[in-house]
Amino acid sequence: xxxxQAVSAPTRAPARWxxxxxxxxxxxxxxxxxxxxxxxxxxxTPVHPFLAGVAILCIAVGAGASGALNMWYDADIDxxxxxxxxxxxxxxxxxxxxxxxxxxxxxxxxxxxMGMALNWLAAGLLAFTIFxxxxxxxxxxxxxxxxNIVIGGLAGALxxxxxxxxxxxxxxxxAWLLCGIIFxxxxxxxxxxxxxxxxxxxxAGVPMMPLVAGASSTRKQILIYSLLFTPLCLxxxxxxxxxxxxxxxxxxxxxxxxLLAVRLFRSRAGDAQAQRxxxxxxxxxxxxKDARNLFAFSILYLTLLFATLLxxxxxxxxxxxxxx
Amino acid sequence: MxxxxxxxxxxxxxxxxxxxxxxxxxxxxVILVFVVTIVKLGGNVANRPx
Numbered sequence: 449x450x451x452x453q454a455v456s457a458p459t460r461a462p463a464r465w466x467x468x469x470x471x472x473x474x475x476x477x478x479x480x481x482x483x484x485x486x487x488x489x490x491x492x493t494p495v496h497p498f499l500a501g502v503a504i505l506c507i508a509v510g511a512g513a514s515g516a517l518n519m520w521y522d523a524d525i526d527x528x529x530x531x532x533x534x535x536x537x538x539x540x541x542x543x544x545x546x547x548x549x550x551x552x553x554x555x556x557x558x559x560x561x562m563g564m565a566l567n568w569l570a571a572g573l574l575a576f577t578i579f580x581x582x583x584x585x586x587x588x589x590x591x592x593x594x595x596n597i598v599i600g601g602l603a604g605a606l607x608x609x610x611x612x613x614x615x616x617x618x619x620x621x622x623a624w625l626l627c628g629i630i631f632x633x634x635x636x637x638x639x640x641x642x643x644x645x646x647x648x649x650x651x652a653g654v655p656m657m658p659l660v661a662g663a664s665s666t667r668k669q670i671l672i673y674s675l676l677f678t679p680l681c682l683x684x685x686x687x688x689x690x691x692x693x694x695x696x697x698x699x700x701x702x703x704x705x706x707l708l709a710v711r712l713f714r715s716r717a718g719d720a721q722a723q724r725x726x727x728x729x730x731x732x733x734x735x736x737k738d739a740r741n742l743f744a745f746s747i748l749y750l751t752l753l754f755a756t757l758l759x760x761x762x763x764x765x766x767x768x769x770x771x772x
Numbered sequence: 773m774x775x776x777x778x779x780x781x782x783x784x785x786x787x788x789x790x791x792x793x794x795x796x797x798x799x800x801x802v803i804l805v806f807v808v809t810i811v812k813l814g815g816n817v818a819n820r821p822x
Contacts, residue, residue, distance in 0.1 A: 462786035465793035498811050502804060557801065565808040 463546070467536040471519050471547050472512030472554075480511040480607045486754045487608030487626055489761050490689060491615035499565055503614035506562040507607050509554050510574045514603070516551035517582035520544050522590070525652035531645070551582070562614065570614040577606045591653070594660035601634030602627075608754075622689040625680075626757075632677040633750050636670045636709060640743040643667070643718035644736040663718030670742070674709035678702035681753060688769035691760045694753070695768060701749045708745055712738040 484507040488500060495503070519526065519537050527538035536542035555578050563571030585600030593599075605627045612623035642649060642656040643663060649656040658666045681698040684690030690698065717739035760767065779787070 462783040463790065464786045465789045468790070468793070496811055498807060502808060505804075561801075561804065561808075564805075565812070 461541055463536070463542045467541045468546075468550060470536050471516040471542065471550060472509075473515035473519075474512075476515055477508045477511050480604075481508050482751075483626070483630065483754055484508075484607035484611040486758045487611030487623060488615045489611075489758055490608075490622065490626070491612045492761065493616045495615050500615070502565045503562065503570065503611065506558045506565070506571075506574060507610055507614075510558040510562075510578050511607070513551045513554035513558060514578045514581040516547050516554065517578075518586045520547035520551060521582070521586050523547075525591075525654060528652040529648045531648055555582075566614040567617045569617055569619070570610050573606060573610045573613055573619075577603050577610065580606075591655070594655045594657045596655070597638045598635050601631050601638075604634060605630035622684070622687055625684055625687065625689060626754075629677075629681055629753065630750070632673060632680050633746060635673045636677060637743065637746040637750075639666050639670050640712065640739045640746065643712075643739040646718065658718045663716075666718060667713045667715070671709050671713040674706055678706050684757065685768040686771045688767045688772075690757060691765040691767045693760055693765060694756045697752050697756045701752055705742075705745060705749055708738070708742040712742050715739070 481504055485504055488495065488503060519535055522532075523535075523537040523544055526532035526535050532538065537544050537547050555575075559571050559575045559578070562574050581600070581603035585596065585603055589596040589600050608626035608630070609619050609623045612626075613619050639657050642658050643666060646656055646658040650659055657669065661669075679702075681702055682695070684698075685695045715738040717736045759765075
């Protein structure tokens with residue numbers, strides 16, 4: 449009897465189909481669809497609309513599958529954090545084994561369909577992205593190093609490359625530029641957030657940068673990454689990817705991004721005095737406002753960059769090619 | 773006294789919802805593969821020995 453109790457997790461309510469949908473992290477899926485679509489459109493190669501739709505669906509389902517695998521493996525630490533304790537597995541609504549099965553099955557379906565409908569380069573990149581997020585990031589990096597979101601950010605940065613590969617069967621420099629922009633955006637974005645939510649990560653024992661290196665060092669690293677990230681956002685106008693509207697958006701937005709990063713660097717965001725134990729998850733103390741501002745603007749800036757590229761290519765705006 | 777092994781109404785409703793979602797997912801997948809096949813083959817769809 450004790451054995452049965454030990455192996456079966458408590459189930460408070462029966463699993464509904466919505467719980468399985470929640471395992472796929474719909475919000476993350478929508479972001480991945482957006483960046484994957486940008487890569488597919490920017491490739492500039494005509495693709496049958498139905499096949500383009502299938503490619504985006506495969507990217508979305510692949511991202512969802514890796515989300516389910518992540519929720520299966522991380523159920524123990526998810527249960528300790530306010531932000532994640534309501535997720536289906538730690539809340540007991542879905543058994544861990546069911547989340548694992550869903551993740552594995554959807555991974556295989558999405559990769560096979562991508563290979564059959566588009567090409568095997570895109571399918572291979574999708575498989576690598578799922579593996580990188582579910583195994584390299586979730587199992588290895590997340591609990592081991594403060595560089596977890598830096599290296600793990602590659603998984604979130606690859607969807608435009610997959611979209612590009614789906615359209616053309618190749619991955620040229622411009623595809624990797626889109627990947628690089630998201631990759632370099634990830635550290636300032638997540639570290640700004642973790643400066644005012646690190647208490648939650650502390651409870652779960654996740655080595656986020658503010659907990660390992662301290663708030664001051666994190667603010668400095670955010671500034672360094674911002675100094676690298678903002679010029680990188682301008683490079684698409686050198687390589688025939690971005691046009692004049694993109695140049696204006698990336699330039700002006702980049703200046704605002706840098707300004708907010710400098711203000712965060714000079715603030716006391718994340719310092720112990722700036723937080724209280726009874727703070728709610730989204731309560732922000734005065735000292736942490738600069739962190740919240742950069743976090744919020746980083747989302748807007750990345751969205752604008754990709755929306756502008758998408759818009760320019762759909763409207764056939766002639767891209768700048770300042771290098772040639 | 774109710775039988776703890778017996779499915780409650782809430783459990784039955786949840787199971788029915790899961791089954792319908794799974795069935796829909798499978799039907800959509802079959803349709804996707806069918807249309808992808810037609811699109812990929814295009815005009816060659818009938819070009820085979822009978």
